[in-house]
Amino acid sequence: MARHRFEYASQLPVSAAHAFAWHDRPGAFDRLNPPWDPVTVVQRSDGIRDGAQVTIRVPVGPFGVRWHLEHRGWIEGRVFEDVQRSGPFRHWHHVHAFEPVADDACRLVDQIDFTPPLGPLLVPMTRSKLERLFPYRHRVTAGDLAAHARFADRPRLTVGISGASGLLGDALVHYLSTGGHRVKRLVRRPARHDAEIAWSVDGGLADPAALAGVDAIVHLAGENIAGGRWTDDRKKRIRDSRVDGTRALAESLARSATPPAGLIVASAVGYYGDRGAETLTETSASGDNFLAAVCRAWEEAAAPAREAGIRVVHARFGVILSPRGGALPKMLAPARLGVSAQVGSGEQFVSWIGLDDAVTALGFALLNPAIEGVVNLTAPTPVTNRDFARTLAKTLKRPALGRLPAVVARAALGEMADELLLASARVEPAALTQAGYDFRDPDLATALAHMLGRPLPPAPA
Known part of the structure; x- marks a missing residue:
């Protein structure tokens, strides 16, 4: 079955290390959960290091489908990955990459290889959902990081x-x-x-x-x-x-x-x-x-x-x-x-x-x-x-x-x-x-x- 690729990238107003650390802290998944179509976290382990797992319930009409993902490929300050262990897709591999641009800027690249459950029939719908989701996620990430960076010299409370x-x-x-x-x-x-x-x-x-x-x-x-x-x-x-x-x-x-x-x-x-x-x-x-x-x-x-x-x-x-x-x-x-x-x-x-x-x-x-x-x-x-x-x-x-x-x-x-x-x-x-x-x-x-x-x-x- 053919695999399809989606990619979305944008520049963030902080270093790659700071952007990566934001994703590694508790609450990042919740901040990125789309409010118009939110998923429910059923179970998760802490962090995004190799072996950490999350199970979410994805709304599908009046029903829900469980999606079990595992984090892999963790390189501090640079990249982490999500791989489906079980769930709605035949294949799902999501790479989150943080590319340094300057001391106070980086490029966030989300790259997803996927195969929908019904093959080519669901590719357009999947792409449409991703095209709505990732501009939102990147905008939230950039806005949060910029706001926190303003007080980076203050002690954490x-x-x-x-x-x-x-x-x-x-x-x-x-x-x-x-x-x-x-x-x-x-x-x-x-x-x-x-x-x-x-x-x-x-x-x-x-x-x-x-x-x-x-x-x-x-x-x-x-x-x-x-x-x-x-x-x-x-x-x-x-x-x-x-x-x-x-x-x-x-x-x-x-x-x-x-x-x-x-x-x-x-x-x-x-x-x-x-x-x-x-x-x-x-x-x-x-x-x-x-x-x-x-x-x-x-x-x-x-x-x-x-x-x-x-x-x-x-x-x-x-x-x-x-x-x-x-x-x-x-x-x-x-x-x-x-x-x-x-x-x-x-x-x-x-x-x-x-x-x-x-x-x-x-x-x-x-x-x-x-x-x-x-x-x-x-x-x-x-x-x-x-x-x-x-x-x-x-x-x-x-x-x-x-x-x-x-x-x-x-x-x-x-x-x-x-x-x-x-x-x-x-x-x-x-x-x-x-x-x-x-x-x-x-x-x-x-x-x-x-x-x-x-x-x-x-x-x-």
Whole structure:
């Protein structure tokens, strides 16, 4: 049976040794997992040295196929290979080569020899998938490496993360670990090993001594605000999970004999309320609705840590975009059918940020001691809901027909529709921009194309 070859190459902004080391660290596979068609890791051994193995489950329609791969051909700083031991292909041999170009640049070459299960019939489909996958993988690799290289002269950190199993927390774990940092997950059960720290919303840290050696905490845990209609009970859980949890954690840090130097606490642009087309920065006043009140109390709850001399950052997130979770998957299904994501008039502003920028900006704040207080984690180009719907449709090459009337949204979701879908917040990331942060995906069209595996739009002239 004939073997076919696919090759993709690009230049990376670091040495071959640094690029190779990034791939050899925990989390690299997870960073490169395509969000529009993710595989599930069933089992794996550490690293990419000869004999290391990984078993993944590849989605095939409503089913899945197990794919067992083994690493071979490991030459430090230069090359490693993946060879199929069992799985969907008759033959699969993937060479990852790192060719030096300069002291601060190298060429990454991915070369795959493959034979599909049905021979020539599946070659076009296989090539099409690879042609979507590898530009994405190389772009993520280059973006992560460039961001880490900016702080290459700083010591690597030990970072505790709450909410580490969520969309943002999981991505942050892998982003930091591939950058050489050590991550400890804050878990709401007894810690099972040294990479976990037990805590609870009511009591904070179970053992403050577990903070020894921890440089910073990123607190992301909180009840899903879009997890169901806002009954009085759900609103209480939304508030208490954020306010009580943050206060308990901040008090634990303040009491610790070995507190971390920094605490980043998640917040949201819901702080600003419904503000129409007004341009909002970190110094803008708070709004007067439910989410604004929650965000105010949420941020105030970190006061014990700040008063203890810990650097506190309030990360006011916009809508975090990823097909893996959050708001975007709810829009994708109708958008693929040509149904518009527009809600109501469509004139309300959406302040958004791509998942890659969300984790990179958090890493930037962790390593930049000058950043303190409120920071808007939003892209520099907020868009109206109407333009968001049109851009999504264009990315998917679909029409954007119809809209969801405000009255229907309110009937289905009640108060949540007014605050999450119909409220307008035109937020700008003034603090990040002033600190010199370089956005990976500053415009919506590029961000959506990247995360959905579509061709990137032309760069602005």
